[in-house]
Amino acid sequence: MALLDAEGADRLTMRRLAERLGTGSTTLYWHVKTKDDVLDLALDAIFAAVPIPEDQEWRAGVTRLIGDWRATLLRHPWSAALLGRPMLGPNVLARSDFLYAALVGAGVTEPHLTAAAFGLSNFVIGSALMQATWLVNADAETRDAARDHMAQQSDRYPALAAHGPLTATDGWDESFERGLNWLLDGIEATVATG
Amino acid sequence: MALLDAEGADRLTMRRLAERLGTGSTTLYWHVKTKDDVLDLALDAIFAAVPIPEDQEWRAGVTRLIGDWRATLLRHPWSAALLGRPMLGPNVLARSDFLYAALVGAGVTEPHLTAAAFGLSNFVIGSALMQATWLVNADAETRDAARDHMAQQSDRYPALAAHGPLTATDGWDESFERGLNWLLDGIEATVATG
DNA sequence: ACCTGAACACCGTTCAAGT
DNA sequence: ACCTGAACACCGTTCAAGT
Secondary structure (H helix, E strand, O other): OHHHHHHOOOOOOHHHHHHHHOOOHHHHHHHOOOHHHHHHHHHHHHHHHOOOOOOOOHHHHHHHHHHHHHHHHHHOHHHHHHOOOOOOOHHHHHHHHHHHHHHHHHOOOOOHHHHHHHHHHHHHHHHHHHHHHHHHHOOHHHHHHHHHHHHHOOOOOHHHHHHOHHHOOOOHHHHHHHHHHHHHHHHHHHHHHO | OHHHHHHOOOOOOHHHHHHHHOOOHHHHHHHOOOHHHHHHHHHHHHHHHOOOOOOOOHHHHHHHHHHHHHHHHHHOHHHHHHOOOOOOOHHHHHHHHHHHHHHHHOOOOOOHHHHHHHHHHHHHHHHHHHHHHHHHHOOHHHHHHHHHHHHHOOOOOHHHHHHOOOOOOOOHHHHHHHHHHHHHHHHHHHHHHO
């Protein structure tokens, strides 16, 4: 984790990890089956920092969980590169379990239930992925280059040039919150309607 | 692209790509600066297959675009592993431009505009990422193992075991559509409200 | 302007051998 | 039960040299 936080996912190497741990690289294969296992373990490990809400009204609890989920992903931006693998570790499963329980408790039923759980998960994953991408990959130069490129081609991308998101370096949090509330409003409406 | 479609992102190698093209691996570096460039080009290339809607009411057009966006990502599941990089190719930019234009045309204004564009993009990216993850990484055995694991620990994950998504292998399309409509309803409401 | 070969500095992983 | 060294089959990339 220290290595990942310090240098990112690309630079995590079995050899470098072993060096960090003071052993030979081949020793690691006694404790772990493959490098992918290391990454799966690291990815699940960060979610231990996401508290499972208790004694809250469902919408407050879900908002809390999803918000903390996002904050944790952003705190470890290397995680974005690992989101394209199944998340089946105990920490992730426990938090998914809470999400399902909260929705069921709110009265959400199929087919809305699956759509709600997937929608919320996919939204937070997509949001964190995109933001982390920019945080990691966009030193000021890259971002400026991208913006200039778009400004130069304002005839080709008029709407992007006029309203595009690359000018606003912030607003991530607010946009996330709005989108989350649209989803939650929709989910809540299915309960009222039945 | 043929190589990626046939064997996935892990197996794309400068050496293997060169072999496919009938040259030496080092020759590629005359045409391309780095392997990342190859991946960026491949990722942007698939979006040429996403038609830009014309002459449609905004919500129908946006629904169409986002749906085709998702279908294209799923048709090339290797793309999921590449979503953690900035998408600044011409095909992606043109389609983002349409999205902004459609929302502006619908009367969506800031701060809803950025939230709407981000929310829709993040939702489709997250949805495709998660589904492609399962399509690629889940041969029947893996998925069965995951489900069994959850069933065995039904005391630890009661809600997941009772309502969990791993039992339903389908329902992806329907869940996606529901989530998308929740977002669109929310966006539409901001126009009505102002 | 484009292609080649040799070379560098790495990788993940296996496996026999040690303690 | 755990660690080591040597080795295998690869990587991305550079660079002088060719045509």
